Amino acid sequence: MVVVLKDVRKTYSMGKVRFDALKGVDLQIKRGDFAAVAGPSGSGKTTMMNIIGLVDTPSQGTVLVDGKETAGLSRDELTRMRQEVIGFIFQSFNLLPVLSVFENIELPLLLGKKGSRSAALSRAGRKERVERLLEAVGLADKRFNRPAELSGGQQQRVAIARALVNEPAIVIADEPTANLDSENGTRILDLMKRANAEYGATFIFSTHDKTIWEMATRVIFLHDGKIDHEAARA
Ligand SMILES: Nc1ncnc2c1ncn2[C@@H]1O[C@H](COP(=O)(O)OP(=O)(O)OP(=O)(O)O)[C@@H](O)[C@H]1O
Ligand SMILES: [Mg+2]
Numbered sequence: 296m297v298v299v300l301k302d303v304r305k306t307y308s309m310g311k312v313r314f315d316a317l318k319g320v321d322l323q324i325k326r327g328d329f330a331a332v333a334g335p336s337g338s339g340k341t342t343m344m345n346i347i348g349l350v351d352t353p354s355q356g357t358v359l360v361d362g363k364e365t366a367g368l369s370r371d372e373l374t375r376m377r378q379e380v381i382g383f384i385f386q387s388f389n390l391l392p393v394l395s396v397f398e399n400i401e402l403p404l405l406l407g408k409k410g411s412r413s414a415a416l417s418r419a420g421r422k423e424r425v426e427r428l429l430e431a432v433g434l435a436d437k438r439f440n441r442p443a444e445l446s447g448g449q450q451q452r453v454a455i456a457r458a459l460v461n462e463p464a465i466v467i468a469d470e471p472t473a474n475l476d477s478e479n480g481t482r483i484l485d486l487m488k489r490a491n492a493e494y495g496a497t498f499i500f501s502t503h504d505k506t507i508w509e510m511a512t513r514v515i516f517l518h519d520g521k522i523d524h525e526a527a528r529a
Contacts, residue, residue, distance in 0.1 A: 296325050297324055298347055298359065298360055298465065298497075298499065301357040303317055303320040303346060304318060304319055305317040305351075305520075317339050317342055318521050319521060320517075320520075320521065321522070322515065328498070329487075330499045330511060330515060331507060331508050332514075333517070334523070338519060339517050340517055341386055344467050344468075344501060348383045352365075361464065375408060378407060378408075379407060380463055380465060381465050381467060382463035383466075386470050388453070389454065390453055392441060392442055392443060395440060395441060396429070396438050397439065400428055400429065404424065412461075428459060432483070434449060434456070448475045451471070451483075455471055462494055463496065465499070466496055466497070471483055471487070480504070484507060484510055508526075513528065
């Protein structure tokens with residue numbers, strides 16, 4: 296299993312007010328899964344993705360990522376996992392405004408520690424990798440632009456290219472196609488499917504789009520902070 300959640304709970308506290316966003320989630324994701332997470336707005340999708348992506352911690356319960364119990368990891372180990380094992384596509388892109396499109400995509404390759412796969416790439420190797428992704432997301436002509444000069448859908452495509460550039464074992468994508476038209480949505484799904492088939496990347500992505508559910512190997516339905524049911528697919 297690449298991801299295991301055991302009775303994961305998350306309570307947000309806002310002053311004296313508490314809100315239970317996850318109320319005991321049990322989930323096992325195996326290598327190569329192409330898993331969709333569905334559910335109404337506020338059901339806890341983003342909260343769950345943030346916990347799996349190691350950008351947030353649960354209030355209770357156990358989270359294993361890549362076979363490691365995350366509560367036991369040091370800050371350095373967590374950083375290494377976020378840089379080298381996980382690709383994260385946020386609902387709110389999180390691109391760096393001062394960097395160009397090309398630089399935003401290249402960034403994860405520059406963050407790899409000595410000895411990591413990305414640190415082994417030459418400058419030319421990095422350029423080739425970034426250019427291949429720029430082509431794949433249809434943004435070769437925007438490579439020198441800054442994120443603020445792009446449309447929402449274009450920024451989203453940059454975020455997707457950035458998440459895939461390291462060829463991470465696990466890709467977590469929070470509504471990766473929410474702001475895209477059907478042509479670009481299909482393009483992104485194809486790119487994700489290709490990474491899934493070519494190097495066995497595991498995908499966990501939230502989506503409201505029923506046509507994308509058809510492409511998933513599993514669809515996990517969240518409701519009110521719990522897994523309501525799951526549909527297995529072809
Ligand atoms: N930082 C926070 N502080 C307090 N409450 C929060 C916080 N983040 C999320 N929540 C609450 O937790 C619940 C789950 O939010 P979450 O963002 O996980 O939902 P979601 O399923 O991703 O919704 P959407 O489809 O709208 O993106 C919501 O009721 C939300 O208001
Ligand atoms: Mg959300």
